[in-house]
Amino acid sequence: MSQSPPQLLIPREVRPGEARVAATPETVQRLSAKGLSIAVEAGAGEASGYGDQAYATAGAELLAADAPSWEHLDGVLCVQSPSQERLEQLRPGAVLVGLLAPYGADALVGALNRRQVSALAMELLPRTSRAQTMDVLSSQANIAGYKAVLLAAAALDRYVPMLMTAAGTIQPARTLILGAGVAGLQALATARRLGSVVYVSDVRAAAREQVESLGGRFVAPPERDEAPGEAGGYAKAASEAFLAAQRQQLEEQLAQADMVICTAQVPGRPAPRLISEAMLERLRPGAVVVDLAVGQGGNCACTVPGQTVLRHGVQLIGADALPSSVPNHASALYARNVAALLEHLLSLNPPPGASFGFDREDPIVAGCLITHGGRCWRPDVVGVATDEPQLAGVA
Numbered sequence: 001m002s003q004s005p006p007q008l009l010i011p012r013e014v015r016p017g018e019a020r021v022a023a024t025p026e027t028v029q030r031l032s033a034k035g036l037s038i039a040v041e042a043g044a045g046e047a048s049g050y051g052d053q054a055y056a057t058a059g060a061e062l063l064a065a066d067a068p069s070w071e072h073l074d075g076v077l078c079v080q081s082p083s084q085e086r087l088e089q090l091r092p093g094a095v096l097v098g099l100l101a102p103y104g105a106d107a108l109v110g111a112l113n114r115r116q117v118s119a120l121a122m123e124l125l126p127r128t129s130r131a132q133t134m135d136v137l138s139s140q141a142n143i144a145g146y147k148a149v150l151l152a153a154a155a156l157d158r159y160v161p162m163l164m165t166a167a168g169t170i171q172p173a174r175t176l177i178l179g180a181g182v183a184g185l186q187a188l189a190t191a192r193r194l195g196s197v198v199y200v201s202d203v204r205a206a207a208r209e210q211v212e213s214l215g216g217r218f219v220a221p222p223e224r225d226e227a228p229g230e231a232g233g234y235a236k237a238a239s240e241a242f243l244a245a246q247r248q249q250l251e252e253q254l255a256q257a258d259m260v261i262c263t264a265q266v267p268g269r270p271a272p273r274l275i276s277e278a279m280l281e282r283l284r285p286g287a288v289v290v291d292l293a294v295g296q297g298g299n300c301a302c303t304v305p306g307q308t309v310l311r312h313g314v315q316l317i318g319a320d321a322l323p324s325s326v327p328n329h330a331s332a333l334y335a336r337n338v339a340a341l342l343e344h345l346l347s348l349n350p351p352p353g354a355s356f357g358f359d360r361e362d363p364i365v366a367g368c369l370i371t372h373g374g375r376c377w378r379p380d381v382v383g384v385a386t387d388e389p390q391l392a393g394v395a
Contacts, residue, residue, distance in 0.1 A: 005037040006074035006355065008095070010055075012044040012065050015080045017306075019047035019327035020334055022077040022098060025058035027335040032059045034346055039073075041065045048327035077338055084111060092116035095356060097338055099123055099136065102370050102381050103268035109382050112371040118358060122337065123267055124368040124381065131364050133340040137267070138182045139333035144322040145186030145263065148290040149175070151322075152259040153194055155308070155315050157286035160259075161195020172197050176253050177216070178274055178299055179263035180207035183292055187261045188216045199253055203246065203264075219253060222246055243272060250274060254282045260289040262299035268381065271296040277311070285313025294318040341368075 008031070010023040021044050023031070028038045039061040042052055052062055070076065070086055075095030081087075082096075084107070090096065092115060100108065100121040112119045122136040132138075153160050156173060163170040175191040177184050180202035191198045192215045200211045201219040208218040222245035254260065254275070260283070265271040271293035280301065283289070291303040298318070302311045305320040323330040344364055348357025360366050360377065370378045 005035055006095075007037040007039055007061075007072070008075040008077055009063070009070065009073050010038065010040045010044050010060070010077055011082060011086075012041045013047075013079050014083060017321055017324060018080055019324045020079045020331045021045040021048050021050060021327075022079050022331075022335060022338055023060075024050055024332055024335045025054040025060075026332070027339040028055055028058040028060045030339050031342060034343060036342070037061070039063050041067070045331070048331040050328075050331070077342075079334065081108060087111045087117070088115065090115050090117050093118070096120070097122065097341065100370065102378065105382060109371055109376050113374050113376060116374040118356075118372040119370050120341065120365075120368045121370050121378075122341070122368065124370070124378065125341070126363055126367040128363070131367075134337050134344070134364070136334055136337040139337055140323040140330060141181065141183040141263075142186045143326050143330050143333070144292050144319070145183035145188075145261070146190045147322040147326055148183070148261050148263075148292055148319055149187050149190040149194065149259070151317055151319060152261065152288045152290045155288045155317065156259060158258065160191075173258040174256055175199070175259040175261065176201065176219075176250075176257040177261045177263065178202075178250075179265075180204070180211050180218075181263060183263040184261070185210060185214060187263065188214050191259070191261075192216070196259070199257075201246070201250060201253065203242070219249070222249055243274070247274060247276065247279065251279055251282050254279055255284075257283060258287050260287070260300075262289065262291040262293055264299050265293040265296050269296070271299050273297070273299065273301065275300040277301040280312050280314055280316075283312070283314045287313075288315045288317065290317045290319050292319050292322065295320040 031038055040055045041063050042065045056062055070089040071091050073094060078098035081100045094117050096117050096119040102121045125131050125134050158173060159170050160173045162172040173196045175196045175198045177187050177200045180200050188198050188200055198216045199219050200216045203221045205221055211218040289300050291298050291300045293299045294303045294305045303316045303318040305318045308315055308317045345356040348359050348362060349355045358365055358369060358372050376382055
């Protein structure tokens with residue numbers, strides 16, 4: 001880093017459908033107070049409700065969105081990875097922080113190594129109490145679980161809560177949630193607030209207490225010797241025999257469900273296929289399935305990313321980008337996660353001067369640092385095959 005305050009850029013996201021931004025006026029003030037200089041591309045926060053003037057008032061420098069080069073920057077804070085062209089403009093020693101989708105991303109890592117960029121992938125942060133304020137997967141999964149239920153309720157052909165009317169009583173809708181991770185538990189809480197009766201299936205018997213504390217009814221995993229445990233906030237790999245037994249168990253639940261929310265996934269691996277096309281026939285016509293795992297292949301057969309399709313009378317919603325559909329709060333939470341990580345990096349490099357420390361003995365840095373000094377530090381992630389056995393994990 002230079003002796004002058006490191007200048008970090010907040011770019012305007014270019015991926016279609018991405019409405020979030022990596023910093024808000026709140027976090028611009030927070031990072032500026034730590035001695036960092038923040039530049040914001042014009043219009044970067046427009047889609048998420050943060051105007052250029054708000055950034056300027058918070059102390060950010062406004063840059064034209066079509067700036068010819070990024071060579072002068074000390075780093076970039078993004079949501080999605082910038083274009084290859086922009087990456088090639090980063091100077092040696094620059095820092096890149098964002099959701100970089102590192103799994104199998106050989107081209108990305110090659111470009112970062114050529115430019116000797118220090119890149120940190122937010123999705124690789126360890127799920128520990130020490131890193132809780134940086135946990136972007138949890139903050140964004142909360143939003144996804146909430147919005148998934150709203151989408152299902154809006155598409156459903158009946159009321160969600162119980163209603164007692166002069167014309168008779170309407171029974172509450174029945175919701176089935178697959179996976180009791182952050183997204184699943186938020187979906188449970190949201191569905192309960194709407195008045196639904198909620199059942200939750202998870203491969204971990206230990207999830208029962210969390211489910212029942214939120215008013216859900218736990219569907220215990222099949223009683224088999226090879227039932228998976230948990231590691232790092234996710235369920236471990238499940239055998240095909242276990243998944244087959246789980247699918248058989250789910251058929252009985254699907255026959256009674258009005259809304260199904262699918263959340264079972266593990267980053268970098270195919271999502272477990274829990275609902276086959278044959279199983280969809282057990283759902284009543286008019287039911288709704290929202291598949292949050294569609295981007296990893298889907299928990300449910302026939303779901304398509306970003307589309308709603310009709311199969312056997314059932315609406316299948318491929319919900320692959322729900323956090324971006326709530327961009328204001330999604331950005332606020334994401335920006336705080338990023339700011340917390342940067343503050344941690346600053347704490348690893350003692351004063352004077354604001355500069356980042358990349359101590360690989362630190363578990364947080366070791367978890368999310370993918371490239372540094374022209375070398376890949378997470379070869380276990382980069383180049384991971386996608387044809388390995390399916391896993392039964394939860395977001």
